[in-house]
Amino acid sequence: MTTVETATGAAKTMVLNMGPQHPSTHGVLRILLELDGETVVKAIPDLGYLHTGIEKSCEDKTYSQAITLTDRMDYLNPLGNNLVYCLAVEKLLGLEVPKRAQYIRVMMVELQRISSHLVWLGTHAIDLGAMSVFLYCFREREEILKIFEMFAGQRMMTSYIRIGGLSVDVPTGWRAAVERFLKMMPSRVDEYEKLLTENRIWMGRTQGVGYISADDAIALSMTGPTLRAAGVPYDNRKYFPYSSYEEFDFDVPTRTESDCFARYLVRVSEMRESLKIIRQALGKISNEGPVMAEAPGVIPPQREKMKTEMEALIYHFKIFTEGFSPAPGEAFVTIESPRGELGCFIASDGSPKPLRAHFRGPSYINLQALPKLIEGQLISDVIACIGTIDIVLGEVDR
């Protein structure tokens, strides 16, 4: 939200204002484009239209209260946001989460990755003129949201992952629901590929468009599928495993062309890898076991205990009125969100509220490279390039 000087002095250029209400910007992003004919000479992204001060609000809430705020940043990846925040608080506390809860977390986050990639694929395709892919993608996303509703009672803002574990144990019939999804999904991914991968129009619109070299991408702090499509296999699940990812067997798809088409192929392959992870997680999750860590004074006691034991009642009262106080210090945790490296930095001063909670949104940082992708390209490619970075404005502006 700012006024920008754009004229670079060239005689025949025109400044075009794209957004903030433009359907292809996937939210409220404004880009000032300086055009020479149809070629983009200069692009200046302008953001902040969705800024809600989530980081400031976190400082005024106890550690557990802030979880619901994290859902609302990257609204296509609320479980991932919950996870990174909880991992950071758990690291501050030095808290160990039960294995069973870790596996369920992995399964949920991978389902979320597929659903996020489906929204990306659908909207990216519709931006470039392929209407039907959008309908198919949302059909499958609906199935995933149904699974989330089953687990958490909510389709999108689940707040399912809590500090120390999960909000509730798995529901009855969950295994059958996830298995049904696993059975259906591979052929559906084939279906999208059949519609797009060898489609002449799709190839024409994406191949060779939005190139960035691997060195430039690293220098601009890009992460996620955009970086992997440039040939760098940087994936937090492999490099800095969290939540027992080291026990899962999966590949990190990479390409070297580093154009919009390569990013499309990377994301589609990632969906298949996620299915592989979910299948393994299903085998690892036992039917019985704890989903919450044992830590009196930090984790709320079970309802039954609270009603029958004096100590549990006192802890319950203290946790929900005052909160808990981690030791003074700082923790920075990164996870692999569908969009790239999602980080959470928390500084504690020993009080029940965070001194500072900061989120490293991959959308925000990847968007920085947009001018690099589109300068010198045609104006029609701008839309392909915005889509290919896969931004969520809720996370960009926070």
Add this chain to the structure above:
Amino acid sequence: MTESSNQNANVVAEQLRSWNAKAVVEVIEFRGETTIVVPRELLRATAVRCREEGALQYNLLTDATCVDRYPHEPRFELNYHLVSIPRREKVRLKVRLSGSDPVVDSLVPVWPGANWLEREIFDLFGIRFNGHPDLRRILLPDDWEGHPLRRDYPVQGYRDVPNTGELFRKSTTT
């Protein structure tokens, strides 16, 4: 604290000390994370060293953020989170800044990706970066007053909030 992180702390601190004895003010180890506190004057040179030195290779600046420890002085702490993709290691560089003079060298010449990260810190904390190519507000409007993430900035903002306490007292006395 894992063994590997201890080793990494030693590697980074030794490498930097052997280059310039003044570069490392303090090494903090907490929950397996390594923090190197760097003096303000040497931040950019240290960052270049971290990026170029063959034994360090911190090629990715993943995050930069600020913590305001108001009313303590020096109140601002800048944290730069670096990742070495070839070495699979992380480190945090920390610079402490006083409230009266919150100015530091920009890291955009070292990592172009620092551009928006520093603009965000400038916008929300009011810290100025020397040598930044485009130091403007990024999330808030240009005419916004103050820097909201400072601890002395009220959560509800600077607004005329009706004083409910007064109202309550009036109604009880009459």
